[in-house]
Amino acid sequence: MVKSEFEVFKKIKKLFAPASVLSSEEGSDTNEALMLKVRDGDQAAFEKLYGKLRKPIMSYVYGFVSNLSVAEEITQEVFLKVYRVRETYAPTAKFSTWLWTITRNAVIDHLRKKHEVLVDDLNYVEQQKQGSSVEQIESELPNSEAMLVANTENISVHDCLKKLSASQRDALQLRIFSDLSYEEIAETLKTTVTSVKTLLFRAKQGMLGCIKKKELIHE
Amino acid sequence: MSNHNFFKILRTKLEQKPKSDFDKRFWKRFDEEFGEKKSLIQLVLTPVPVAATILIIGFSAIWVTRDYRGSEDVELASALMNKEEFLDNLEMLRTLDEVAVLASDEDWQLILDEGESPREDQEQS
Numbered sequence: 001m002v003k004s005e006f007e008v009f010k011k012i013k014k015l016f017a018p019a020s021v022l023s024s025e026e027g028s029d030t031n032e033a034l035m036l037k038v039r040d041g042d043q044a045a046f047e048k049l050y051g052k053l054r055k056p057i058m059s060y061v062y063g064f065v066s067n068l069s070v071a072e073e074i075t076q077e078v079f080l081k082v083y084r085v086r087e088t089y090a091p092t093a094k095f096s097t098w099l100w101t102i103t104r105n106a107v108i109d110h111l112r113k114k115h116e117v118l119v120d121d122l123n124y125v126e127q128q129k130q131g132s133s134v135e136q137i138e139s140e141l142p143n144s145e146a147m148l149v150a151n152t153e154n155i156s157v158h159d160c161l162k163k164l165s166a167s168q169r170d171a172l173q174l175r176i177f178s179d180l181s182y183e184e185i186a187e188t189l190k191t192t193v194t195s196v197k198t199l200l201f202r203a204k205q206g207m208l209g210c211i212k213k214k215e216l217i218h219e
Numbered sequence: 220m221s222n223h224n225f226f227k228i229l230r231t232k233l234e235q236k237p238k239s240d241f242d243k244r245f246w247k248r249f250d251e252e253f254g255e256k257k258s259l260i261q262l263v264l265t266p267v268p269v270a271a272t273i274l275i276i277g278f279s280a281i282w283v284t285r286d287y288r289g290s291e292d293v294e295l296a297s298a299l300m301n302k303e304e305f306l307d308n309l310e311m312l313r314t315l316d317e318v319a320v321l322a323s324d325e326d327w328q329l330i331l332d333e334g335e336s337p338r339e340d341q342e343q344s
Contacts, residue, residue, distance in 0.1 A: 050245075054241075054245075055235070055236070055237070056234075058237055059230075059233060059234045059235045063233060068235065068238070072237055072238065072241055072244075075237070076241075076244070076245045076248060079245065079249075080248060080249065080252060083249070083253065084252075138226075140224060141223045141225050141228075142223075143223065146222065146223040146225075146228060149225070149228045149229065149232070150222075150228050150231075150232075152232070154232050154233070157229065157232040157233060158232075161233065172229075175226055176226050176229055176230045176233065204225055207225075207229065208225075
């Protein structure tokens with residue numbers, strides 16, 4: 001099996017990561033280890049998982065619903081569901097993939113009820129774009145662009161996010177808020193790694209273009 | 220250099236903080252859903268009082284039903300006893316039954332002979 005370029009990036013990142021980060025990722029308190037404890041009825045382990053993951057989960061949900069109260073409600077329901085179905089968690093599955101699939105399904109259910117977006121929009125598979133590699137997607141921004149994005153108001157960045165297609169937004173948010181690899185994002189979105197790369201490349205280009213436009217208008 | 224990573228910058232811009240009472244509300248919901256399970260388990264773990272209650276209810280139900288049926292039978296018997304004709308027939312049937320049981324064929328013949336003899340005697344005289 002060929003390892004993805006992203007996995008190589010992750011390994012390089014780990015080499016330079018602070019010890020504290022490594023200990024939390026590789027110690028006995030990995031998400032998988034905690035979830036196995038939760039499966040056996042350990043409520044304290046569930047509290048740890050909840051504490052670690054409620055913020056990224058809520059941020060992802062907010063990206064789709066744009067309403068804090070609704071995002072909170074869905075996030076709470078996700079964690080209640082995790083506890084409800086804890087006994088079905090299989091140690092062979094990576095916890096993050098399992099959790100983000102539950103979260104994504106909760107968002108889709110909400111959107112379906114509200115008729116805000118068709119589920120098919122989220123299952124849309126983009127055509128492969130030639131030349132979109134992990135290096136391009138993960139490459140550092142030039143100083144001017146990095147400063148531009150960093151200085152743009154949060155609300156404007158959120159507006160730009162809403163202008164992306166549902167599937168681009170989905171892939172981008174999973175890349176931002178989860179610790180999933182490209183393969184795992186593809187598994188969660190039920191698509192190919194190539195499609196994930198294309199979605200992320202286009203999302204990045206779309207966000208940068210939108211932010212630049214907004215800043216130009218602002219000036 | 221990591222400050223120039225597009226996704227990291229974007230995360231800081233898009234990350235949402237939950238309201239201050241978020242955790243309180245969540246754990247309240249958690250306790251409401253999974254706290255009740257504990258009390259159900261406690262009930263299951265103490266089967267003796269539950270079994271005793273079921274037994275008491277069961278026996279009471281049988282007892283009440285039995286009394287009711289008994290009183291019904293008494294009422295029926297009382298109604299039958301008030302029928303004079305019924306009682307006469309009952310007495311007749313009982314008498315016949317006793318005779319039938321006690322009398323052999325020879326006894327019957329003797330009874331019949333005794334019954335016929337005076338009449339023959341009267342005719343002859």
